[in-house]
Amino acid sequence: RIALPVFASDMLSSVTYATQEILVFLSLGGLAYLYLTPWLAGAVILLLLVVVASYRQLVRAYPTGGGDYEVASKNIGQPAGLTVASALLVDYVLTVAVSVSAGVDNLISAVPSLDSSRVLLAVLAVLLLTAVNLRGLRESGTAFAIPTYAFISIVLLLILWGLVKIVAGDPPVAESAHYTIDPEKTHIAGFALVFFVLRAFSSGCTALTGVEAIANGVPAFRKPKIANARKTLLAMAVLSMAMFGGITALAMKAKVHYVDPADSCDLGGFDCTTQVQRTVIAQVGKAVFGQSVFFYLLIAAAALILVLAANTAFNGFPLLGSVLAQDRFLPRQLHTRGDRLVFSNGILVLAGFAILLIVAFDASVTRLIQLYIVGVFTSFTLGQTGMVRHWNRELTTEQDSTARSHIRRSRVINFIGAVSTGTVLVIVLITKFLAGAYIVCIAMPVIYALMRAINKHYESVAAELEPDDGYESMLPSRTHAIVLVSRIHKPTLRALNYARAARPSTLEAVTVGVDAEETAHLQSEWDRRGLPVPLKVLDSPFREVTAPIVRYVRAIRRSSPRDVVAVYIPEYVVGHWWEQLLHNQSALRLKTRLLFTQGVMVISVPWQLKSSEELEARVVQAHKERVKAAIASGIIPPPPGKDDGGVAATVPAKDPR
Amino acid sequence: RIALPVFASDMLSSVTYATQEILVFLSLGGLAYLYLTPWLAGAVILLLLVVVASYRQLVRAYPTGGGDYEVASKNIGQPAGLTVASALLVDYVLTVAVSVSAGVDNLISAVPSLDSSRVLLAVLAVLLLTAVNLRGLRESGTAFAIPTYAFISIVLLLILWGLVKIVAGDPPVAESAHYTIDPEKTHIAGFALVFFVLRAFSSGCTALTGVEAIANGVPAFRKPKIANARKTLLAMAVLSMAMFGGITALAMKAKVHYVDPADSCDLGGFDCTTQVQRTVIAQVGKAVFGQSVFFYLLIAAAALILVLAANTAFNGFPLLGSVLAQDRFLPRQLHTRGDRLVFSNGILVLAGFAILLIVAFDASVTRLIQLYIVGVFTSFTLGQTGMVRHWNRELTTEQDSTARSHIRRSRVINFIGAVSTGTVLVIVLITKFLAGAYIVCIAMPVIYALMRAINKHYESVAAELEPDDGYESMLPSRTHAIVLVSRIHKPTLRALNYARAARPSTLEAVTVGVDAEETAHLQSEWDRRGLPVPLKVLDSPFREVTAPIVRYVRAIRRSSPRDVVAVYIPEYVVGHWWEQLLHNQSALRLKTRLLFTQGVMVISVPWQLKSSEELEARVVQAHKERVKAAIASGIIPPPPGKDDGGVAATVPAKDPR
């Protein structure tokens, strides 16, 4: 069996709206141009074949999951790689916006009264996905498999049943078959006609969105990964073509008349004030199945696979962020996998932009798709171009003639891929620019510039931190330790004890005399207890705490610049965020300020309050569950050895100096 | 000369609205009851005398600036003190809301076209005060003195000029003299009449708001502080009485007819659709001065002193917070004076609630005052009751008969003060409860409960931290040092050097093997440089960083529980917030997690990036300027010695163990 489900939903879900988008743009010319539908669908299917063939080459050459980003970076260069990365980040946002909007459209096709809450429903769906993913979805392969296979089955059944009905002489008739369409322009000719046809073709190319997701998913396939990934690609291509072709054919046969919902009042015979256009797939379903349970199953499966498609973006977006972070184009902490906080940030960013787009475009699939295809085809074109270069380079080293002919064949495939997707990209840019593609053309360079700036910053810091030779032998002469004291309690005493155990060159306790009475009390208590460390009181004429300590540390450093000053700060560790507000605030500020001082190290000596133990237990438990869930869902492999991650407590050899 | 200005504005500004509030409530009975005005004004003046006499006793007995809070706490008990504190916190918020709203009303009296932006103007004024105070106002005494003296002068001139005109046989006539007022109820008698009169009296009592501010300001007076504070109180009382009495008399004489602006359409002869009622003080001013420059000076002075009154709350609110924090009723960090961040929080909280009230009550002075007086009179009553108890206690110890008779006299004064303010408080609660006072009656207990909860938390933590005897001798046996390493650069090498200089019992470098390639590279670089510390690689099957380190530290502790583990973490110190996002995030998380572990100390070894130096310079400069400004405005005394706060760099004696 082939590992379809996880990545399949993004690609397969495209068939729910691709036919419709061709019809929307052809119907702008009235009923006259609908005859072009099969031609355009055929062109899209051809393009899909070319792209899938191209990706089958790519997957074999770059099985590490870097996808188009890796291919473009390695073969064309950093700017191309970053362009692909920008395109993919945009792509993920639009995958969510488009899929959710299309899902809501299908839902409305079954329950038309929901039409007035279209945008709200889409936003709620995004929020739901966000919550589920923030919570840490325990998705198993099966959870994805069932709706995916259900969708494939019901669509194939739809096509089959439709064919049976046609053969039986009872062809399906859509509810919109008798509607008439007033054309936008009565007469289209010459260049306008070319533009008109290409614009409809561009929108149909949305059938290809999701192919790029496979290339990023190779590592998740079962072994042999490459072979499985290639087989999956082929299977999905065949399925996609069959489903897209079948739906389009049935829509033609049943005379589905569909216009952009924004223009539905132009539809003759349709009362746009009381009725809602069903999606094309819903209309085909109704025409074939009638308003039977199969119709509702079809709608449910379509809506569900669209939600799954949106969900894949919630996995892919943070993952791409992680790859970009590893290459220092995004903040480094995004690289750390299994870090919930970071993934949360990625999820929130993705959801935020998706909601922004949904609201800005009224959850209109037609309008959102004009943005969607730009990013996808940018990625296609640069990835395939990279592949051509890759094969060129291979040819310079490869000697074996069979291998060389293999490479030449692959190069031809990727060349055709690059040229055709590049052509489509140009067509998309020309026909969709003013309709929304310009937004992506602004967003991508902005993202690009941001990533470049982050990278530059990291590079300049790395240069600044490059150690000079011999730096490692510049040891400080002595360590002066000071323990900050405000009152005598267990945390203070622990800090004193730790400091004494470390045997510094000098050691003293330091307090800031903000309040004369408190200071006198501290001093007498200090003497009463006979603490074996001298207590130094710093004047604070302005009743500040931080400034006198910083000045004192500076003074010590000034008088012995080759030494290091170790500042011990007793800290409470608390279990609740509100406790954090009640404690440690001045310690926190002081630490921040001290770290700006040369020749200082700041030592936090924690005292764990009882309330902290609960929190610690919760954190440990949550971590264990997260790891378990990640293993269960196959995101990370099971541990090689014992539960403690294979770390043995080997206390290192004594005094390594 | 007497140090009037800083606290004077709060008290003196009350005369701009007190007369008006009496008129508003009497006019609800039509013109019939306006004859009561002088009687009510007389009662208010009498009450003012009583309260000021009471406060003159309080100031002498408690010159430390704790005011009613201190008196109530020490003499009645913590609940009473906390009640006063809650009342005062509410009082500050309302001082801002009322003063700003009244100021805007006066501004509108001069420029009626601004009436449509009343709420907006009030909110903008609060935001302006917020910004100025956040910025760190460099107020000098003079800046406050000029408007205060200007206000006193122009009001006294107003009264004098009014008298001259009356004597000259040309009495002032208000623009509203010919307006008629439809009474709310045509016939008021019995209990309803009592309620009616007392309600008007309650509102007139707003003339007393601000007296309580003096008691908190004693420490800021010139020496002899107590004598000066008492003199100031007396002078302000005389001035207030004269101004309030004079304005009220002139308003009567000029037949000012004024109703709640919300009901201005009920005013016969007044076109509420095109006209705006001027404030009472503005109407008196216009009647006396005509629309001359003196009229505009009066309005300007009134508006300005109201803004100053609001500003005193911006100083007083954080200051009271500081006192409450010292007593552990608010987060401790609020105590630290000169701490900008904390004062900023206080300022923002004050501004936020003031804006909330202004918006909720449409910047209506009349409605806000019904809330205002509750807090003020709660504070009065409990303060004076505390004083009676204070004198009772004094009598039990005092033997000298002259002193005893002095104390008895003081006790009588405070007793009268307590009884009369208590009576007024009851009147206020009865007559104003439903009109808004109930909000304060909800807010105060909420604040009270919050402060109790905070206090309880601090007490339970203090008990938890109380050191057992002998705790100070429980020294750890050995110190195991580990230095966390991810790459070899200057920060890492510095951390290694500092750790080596500290001569721990054992020392090793530790890295987490997230990426095999990176780890191998680190290991070979480590060997190449011949670093004299062993490098330990921790497995990380789940590609985590934090968990393996925490587990390793725990393992060390388990194998030697009496030792302490010192974890050295190299950190970058950066100059911009966005750099902070790009660095140190995993270090921060790791530190937080490690601090939850028993027997660990976490050592931050900072490496200052170049960008940090600028920030440090800015911080130091800002601090210097803040101190300078605080000295200039007399908030803190000038430093006793040198610029460095008197700290000399005395490196302590060697090895104190």
Ligand SMILES: [K+]
């Ligand atoms: K597809």
Ligand SMILES: [K+]
């Ligand atoms: K898709």
Ligand SMILES: [K+]
């Ligand atoms: K996609």
Ligand SMILES: [K+]
């Ligand atoms: K007053």
Ligand SMILES: [K+]
């Ligand atoms: K006041």
Ligand SMILES: [K+]
């Ligand atoms: K006040």
